[in-house]
Amino acid sequence: MPILNPLVLMTLLVLILAAQGCTQSASRPTANTSSQPTLARCCTDMEDYPRWFVDVSRAIGPPLGTVLSHITWRSGHLRSKQAAQKAILAEIRPLDIVLVSSKGRKSGQVIPGLFGHAAIYLGTRAELEELGVWTSAEVKPHAAGIRADLIFIEADAKGVHLSPSSVVLNTDRVAILRPALRSPARRRQVARAYFDAIGTDFDFLFDVDSPDCTFCTELIHRVMPELTLPVQEIYGVRTILPDRVAVAALRYESDLEFVDYIKAAPDTWRQASGQTLADDIAAIWSNR
Numbered sequence: 018m019p020i021l022n023p024l025v026l027m028t029l030l031v032l033i034l035a036a037q038g039c040t041q042s043a044s045r046p047t048a049n050t051s052s053q054p055t056l057a058r059c060c061t062d063m064e065d066y067p068r069w070f071v072d073v074s075r076a077i078g079p080p081l082g083t084v085l086s087h088i089t090w091r092s093g094h095l096r097s098k099q100a101a102q103k104a105i106l107a108e109i110r111p112l113d114i115v116l117v118s119s120k121g122r123k124s125g126q127v128i129p130g131l132f133g134h135a136a137i138y139l140g141t142r143a144e145l146e147e148l149g150v151w152t153s154a155e156v157k158p159h160a161a162g163i164r165a166d167l168i169f170i171e172a173d174a175k176g177v178h179l180s181p182s183s184v185v186l187n188t189d190r191v192a193i194l195r196p197a198l199r200s201p202a203r204r205r206q207v208a209r210a211y212f213d214a215i216g217t218d219f220d221f222l223f224d225v226d227s228p229d230c231t232f233c234t235e236l237i238h239r240v241m242p243e244l245t246l247p248v249q250e251i252y253g254v255r256t257i258l259p260d261r262v263a264v265a266a267l268r269y270e271s272d273l274e275f276v277d278y279i280k281a282a283p284d285t286w287r288q289a290s291g292q293t294l295a296d297d298i299a300a301i302w303s304n305r
Contacts, residue, residue: 111140
């Protein structure tokens, strides 16, 4: 067997690692007839490499994943669109899920599908006070950060941590999904659980069954299991892909409500419908 150039091997391993998972109000229609067949193929038939190759990639996943997370060649198209960011922040509510598509980052290019990451909006001080958790033991240590706009939580190569809107919305597209939680008491419990997860290590293998580390969509799955996010097995590992989360919301397959879809180009942005989101995801997977 020929020996691969180390750079080529690293590139291939990064690709296979990434293929395992992360790194105004519109109506909520389901996908139309034209997009339904391709949506059904979303995140399927993804085992393109031999198992030995995947095993090697998993063995060196953490250092490669860290390197990958730092490769960026442009800012997100939404970063300079202050009107778009204001529209998002005016509409979003505590515990909403934000799927992001960042094609100006290496991770956003190699992860298959439209969305490569998920974050959760926790809220401002006023919103957390209204929710009834501002003075809770889990939130108190982060009060200063929240006042400084650390109002999102995410799991990435740095682990589980709070992030400002300027970081989360430095992206090209955003889909907002709202969890259906049964009561205010459950909402308070979920909010406290998110804050309690801060500091958890990142799961570079994207395995929902790893108890001591987590990745972006797994964090949501752990804190809100009642949402029934779509778990699928890829190369023997059970994982949750962001595109499948979006599709599950659009097709009423989980307790998530589609709220809005914001997409930007270098010079423009617009808020789009759930049907547009379905069509965009279908188009991505039809070309795979």
